[in-house]
Amino acid sequence: MPARDGPTTSPARRLRLHVWIAIPVFTALALPLLATLLYAVSTRWGATLLPDGLTLEWLARLWSTPRFIAAFGRSLFVVAGALMLSLVLILPVAFLAHTRYPRLDRWMNVLILAPFAVPPVVSSVGLLQLYAGGPLPLVGTPWILMLTYVSIALPFMYRSLINSLRSFEANELMEAAQLLGASPLTAFFNVILPNMRLGIRIAIFLSFSFLIGEFVFANMLVGTRFETLQIYLFNVRRESGHFTSALVITLFVFILILTWLGNGRGEITAPEAGDT
Template sequence: MPNKRATSLADEGLWIHKLVLIAVAALLALPIIATFIYSIATQWGATVLPDGLTLKWYLQLWQDPRFLQAFGRSLIICLGTLVLSTFVMLPMTFVVFYRFPRLKPLMDLVIIMPFAIPPVVSSVGLLQLFADEPFALVGTPWILLGTYFIIAVPFMYRALANSLQGIGLHDLMDAAHLLGASTTKAFLLIIVPNIRKGLLVSLLVSFSFLMGEFVLANILVGTRYETLQIYLYNMRHTSGHFTSALVMSYFIFTLLLTWVATRLSRQGDTV
């Protein structure tokens, strides 16, 4: 009897946990579903359901050259930032954890700085530094590349640091050295594959954050280099169905990118 009662209580607790998870998932999915329905609605006013369904807002969006240019600019800036962040942060984090572990507390403090300073304050300082010669970068994509790199640093470092702490870095490096591998070769062939998932997570989080960044882009470049978020801001006075289609297109693109990255990661594990 005690065992049956304990099993019954465990099953009841499991169902409660499932109901809580379902409720939270439904709460999170509700705005997305509502935005999608609004993006394919002809009109949706005082009625519970839209008057009709259409894809004209998506067709109008993806046939707009201005949107395609803004989307392409955002992709170029974000991908360029991720490439730069990977080439800088990956070896730097490895060197800190392998050669200079005493620098870890300092690095933990430094990576907080981009979030400690509000974007409006940092953008004003950047305007004063890079508005005039010899570094007249305001209004160009180069200043966005630099500022986005600073934003991506905390995500990259934290994810890579957690991965390096969980793989036994010094043991792997010592074993590689005993087998005749150099430090560079051991890093590229042993360490990087072992922290691949952490690197992938940092890239996805950074990409999602940078694609949605608006304050710095609006102040530093504005319409002189119109990115996706600036385009969305400039189109805010148009149809709400049109802007909903834009938001859903961005969401679906990010979702597909995450799915592709997850598939590639699983294939890498299989190999």
């Protein structure tokens, strides 16, 4: 007699199980954010379960504050510069480690653990002693913060780029392009990079979401001499809880919109039948 198959779970039942697991997790993650949003648009919220009224006064006051706009611009300048520099430095290393020098990948896997192995406070003290004087007095300038952010973005950048390279046959594409007459540099820019667009976007937005909220290095290396968004949030934390909640929600919405725009554009689609 043929052996009976074991008990199987129907797709509908499996879907219900996933939903019942996802709902509590999503609720636990969304409740603090919803509470912060509600506090940011409330007139007064004391001992009651819900606020007494709703208003956009705190958001309007936030965006009419020149100090906040300046701090926001400084953060964008430092983070954007660090991301561009780290991408220029790490992208060739990831490509060579994947295609030409496999041993380099082993060393990079050890190197990318350094930002997590050394506490930020310890790193900050070392950077302060190194760049406080001498020919490059960078302490208090945005350049030391930008260079420090490059080292922080290294793990996120490298792992995202390596995973992107592993998703397609990079060596075969390079060899095919060179057989057709393209130089290695032309093949890299015209063949490899278009296939890495999704991985590059993931690396950029993952690093951006982490760097824009970094506080320890910014506080110790530049402080109020170059007030970034997190330093500004720390300095105004005692003024009004509604005001700081509006700042947090603004930053979250900005990152959410930026990530949505990055993930929704530039996807590679297969050509339809009949297209030339």
